[in-house]
Amino acid sequence: MSKDVYVYDITGLLICLGRQPPLAGSPPGRKIYLSLHRSRQLRTLSTGTQLFITESFHRDKAQAEAHDKFREAYWKNVHGIILEVVKKLILKGLIMKELSSIERNLNILFPQSYKNTINKFQLFMEIEFNNYQINLFNEESLFDNLNGFPQWCYLKYLVDINKEKQQMPNIVERHDSNGYIDSERVKRGLLFGSLADGACVYFDLEDDFSIWEYWLDDGSIGKIADNFDEILEYGKIIDFE
Structure with missing residues (x-):
């Protein structure tokens, strides 16, 4: 048997x-x-x-x-x-x-610079950009299961659990300005890294893959860079393995 x-x-x-x-x-x-x-x-x-x-x-x-x-x-x-x-x-x-x-x-294409970069390390890569220290997720951890979501689309979960912290349930407030963004747009973001303080870093698909941070404590967002190329051009790789 x-x-x-x-x-x-x-x-x-x-x-x-x-x-x-x-x-x-x-x-x-x-x-x-x-x-x-x-x-x-x-x-x-x-x-x-x-x-x-x-x-x-x-x-x-x-x-x-x-x-x-x-x-x-x-x-x-x-x-x-x-x-x-x-x-x-x-x-x-x-x-x-x-x-x-x-x-x-x-129906998207990841930035080629991002796909090239993620192939250059196995465990982690840290990039210093302006006042940010960005930790890129490796290939494996992009698909870690977090509360039933692959990590790359975990914003869907985070935005939902933090909606009561917003002025209205269908918006996400910005901490880099006085504005806000529709919550569905943020949910469609692709999570690909984190910051030293624990904030999430994601691609905004509706803003030509610009780079944003998501604060876990209050559920607000802020723009970091216009694109991934900008981070590579003006940032510095400080460690990787």
């Missing part, structure tokens, strides 16, 4: 770990398989990707029980190791496809 274990990884993929008996005519042993299935939230990639790892055991009836106990303990420990290895091998490719799918679904 096969035994399957299902887990979700950080990109929203449902990963199936399990064992299946060999097909008729195949060599003795069992095939250990990993199936990657798209969740309902992320449907844009192809389904049914499978990786096969073959493990062979030669045993007689006297050894059967001991081998079963060994396998049970062995796979309890090795499942986690396999997951980490598979993530390292496939995660970057999956994320870049997902960025492309966001562009297609929203």
